Amino acid sequence: MEEQVKHNGEQKRTPNEVVVDIEHISKSFGDNEVLKDISLKVKRGENVVVLGKSGQGKSVTIQCIVGLLNPDEGVVKVFGDVVADMGDKQLKALRTKVGFLFQSGALYDSMTVRENLEFPLTRVLKMKDKAEIDQRVEEVLEGVGLLDAIDKMPSDLSGGMRKRVGLARTMIVKPEIMLYDEPTTGLDPITSREISELILNMQKKYKTSSIIITHDMECAKITGDRVVIMNDGEYIAEGSFDELQSSDDELVRSFFNETT
Amino acid sequence: MAEQALTGYKKWMEGVGEQGVFFSRFFRNIFTGGFEWSEFVRQCYEIGYKSFMLVGLTSFIMGLVLILQLRPSMVDMGAESMLPKTLAVSFIREMGPVITAIICAGKIASSIGAELGSMKVTEQIDAMEVSGANPMQYLVVTRILATTIMVPILALMGDVIGLFGGFLALNFTDDISFSLYFHKCISSLEFIDFLPALVKTMFFGFAIGFVGCYKGFHSDKGTESVGLAANSAVVTASLWIFVIDAFAVQVTSILFYR
Numbered sequence: 001m002e003e004q005v006k007h008n009g010e011q012k013r014t015p016n017e018v019v020v021d022i023e024h025i026s027k028s029f030g031d032n033e034v035l036k037d038i039s040l041k042v043k044r045g046e047n048v049v050v051l052g053k054s055g056q057g058k059s060v061t062i063q064c065i066v067g068l069l070n071p072d073e074g075v076v077k078v079f080g081d082v083v084a085d086m087g088d089k090q091l092k093a094l095r096t097k098v099g100f101l102f103q104s105g106a107l108y109d110s111m112t113v114r115e116n117l118e119f120p121l122t123r124v125l126k127m128k129d130k131a132e133i134d135q136r137v138e139e140v141l142e143g144v145g146l147l148d149a150i151d152k153m154p155s156d157l158s159g160g161m162r163k164r165v166g167l168a169r170t171m172i173v174k175p176e177i178m179l180y181d182e183p184t185t186g187l188d189p190i191t192s193r194e195i196s197e198l199i200l201n202m203q204k205k206y207k208t209s210s211i212i213i214t215h216d217m218e219c220a221k222i223t224g225d226r227v228v229i230m231n232d233g234e235y236i237a238e239g240s241f242d243e244l245q246s247s248d249d250e251l252v253r254s255f256f257n258e259t260t
Numbered sequence: 261m262a263e264q265a266l267t268g269y270k271k272w273m274e275g276v277g278e279q280g281v282f283f284s285r286f287f288r289n290i291f292t293g294g295f296e297w298s299e300f301v302r303q304c305y306e307i308g309y310k311s312f313m314l315v316g317l318t319s320f321i322m323g324l325v326l327i328l329q330l331r332p333s334m335v336d337m338g339a340e341s342m343l344p345k346t347l348a349v350s351f352i353r354e355m356g357p358v359i360t361a362i363i364c365a366g367k368i369a370s371s372i373g374a375e376l377g378s379m380k381v382t383e384q385i386d387a388m389e390v391s392g393a394n395p396m397q398y399l400v401v402t403r404i405l406a407t408t409i410m411v412p413i414l415a416l417m418g419d420v421i422g423l424f425g426g427f428l429a430l431n432f433t434d435d436i437s438f439s440l441y442f443h444k445c446i447s448s449l450e451f452i453d454f455l456p457a458l459v460k461t462m463f464f465g466f467a468i469g470f471v472g473c474y475k476g477f478h479s480d481k482g483t484e485s486v487g488l489a490a491n492s493a494v495v496t497a498s499l500w501i502f503v504i505d506a507f508a509v510q511v512t513s514i515l516f517y518r
């Protein structure tokens with residue numbers, strides 16, 4: 001904790017500070033050229049929505065931000081440091097500041113909800129005080145409206161509840177950047193809207209910057225300050241939701257027509 | 261043809277390299293502090309609990325059957341009184357360790373492979389990694405150390421139960437007291453019967469844990485890969501057990517029986 005506070009102090013918190021800077025990255029798996037030339041800047045406190053059909057490499061892009069994958073060419077900088085050049089220690093420090101919500105929620109299914117939420121507190125922040133841990137767990141669960149489920153196993157939860165617990169587990173360490181991988185896919189419209197609003201609330205409450213990958217137009221509309229559209233390994237358009245909706249480009253408009 | 265063989269060879273070499281990297285990561289993580297004691301104890305308990313009954317039952321039957329099979333020829337040779345010694349030596353040196361290890365390969369390597377494989381598929385391992393926690397330390401180090409310690413313990417229990425099975429079989433026909441039987445067994449054994457067996461079973465245990473973890477950790481991200489990870493963990497671990505066994509007998513004979 002201490003370390004994190006110190007680090008934040010050093011950071012210059014100018015309003016237009018770029019926290020994630022992706023510069024011309026490309027990535028192939030064997031013959032499969034997934035990313036061709038991707039560039040994206042995310043400013044502090046901004047929600048950027050990435051739209052695109054499935055299998056376009058959206059997940060690959062955000063995995064490059066946390067160093068799960070490294071790009072073949074180009075660099076990804078987070079808080080000004082190049083991710084691919086980081087050592088173990090630095091990478092670990094980065095990962096405590098970047099939250100990653102997996103599509104499935106990725107709850108540890110051998111642990112209860114409480115243990116899932118305690119895991120990052122005890123293993124990453126190395127918190128020891130039981131009362132403080134309990135309080136933090138309950139506070140964040142309350143935030144996603146699932147305090148009742150605290151002693152349940154993940155297998156007893158519905159898809160929407162799992163996502164919310166996943167969100168809580170990611171938020172509990174108070175990351176400065178959030179990466180959401182299809183937060184509403186596979187959920188019913190009402191739950192989807194709840195999750196979208198939760199994302200928006202998290203941004204307001206904790207002042208996080210986020211990248212939100214989605215196909216869900218309503219989610220994009222609710223959460224996005226800025227929208228980029230990805231096609232064939234490249235970004236083809238960028239702008240506010242309303243701008244893109246009334247775009248002249250047929251391909252861009254097709255994203256909006258599909259669902260309405 | 262030749263090309264196929266070449267790519268197969270290349271794949272195999274890559275696998276060897278990956279396992280080397282996995283091993284060195286495992287080894288480094290033992291000493292990097294923050295050892296997960298409670299998870300380690302939980303794993304030891306699970307492993308012991310899962311395989312105790314099966315190891316016990318199999319060893320019991322093997323002890324019983326070995327005596328019944330050996331008796332006629334031993335009687336022919338007039339060496340009936342040697343039966344306890346024969347059983348004790350063969351069980352402590354070979355049968356106990358190998359039976360236990362093979363059963364643990366089937367039971368534990370597969371369950372570790374399946375568990376970690378499904379954690380990989382459902383992105384739980386990635387999630388742990390990305391959160392800044394250390395899945396190597398929490399998942400792998402605990403499991404490998406637990407199997408390395410538990411398999412020898414299980415083998416020792418298997419030895420005792422196997423000898424007990426032999427005692428019962430001997431009592432079908434002869435009348436030998438429990439204390440005399442066990443005295444005969446123990447007195448026929450020397451330190452060099454125990455030590456190589458113990459070291460060998462530790463290697464068996466290590467192989468079981470290592471192969472299970474490696475296969476699970478490196479499974480692909482499809483649902484069918486969980487079954488594949490479990491399956492190949494059993495096959496590979498069993499193979500390793502026999503290879504280690506063959507090595508162990510050579511090393512032991514060079515060190516002790518010259």
Ligand SMILES: Nc1ncnc2c1ncn2[C@@H]1O[C@H](COP(=O)(O)OP(=O)(O)O)[C@@H](O)[C@H]1O
Binds near residue numbers: 029032052057061
């Ligand atoms: N770790 C990996 N190894 C090999 N191929 C991968 C890997 N991750 C993703 N891919 C491939 O990259 C492509 C894009 O995947 P992904 O980023 O998940 O798409 P999406 O835009 O739907 O999130 C897919 O064809 C996928 O098979």
Ligand SMILES: [Mg+2]
Binds near residue numbers: 058059181
């Ligand atoms: Mg994806």
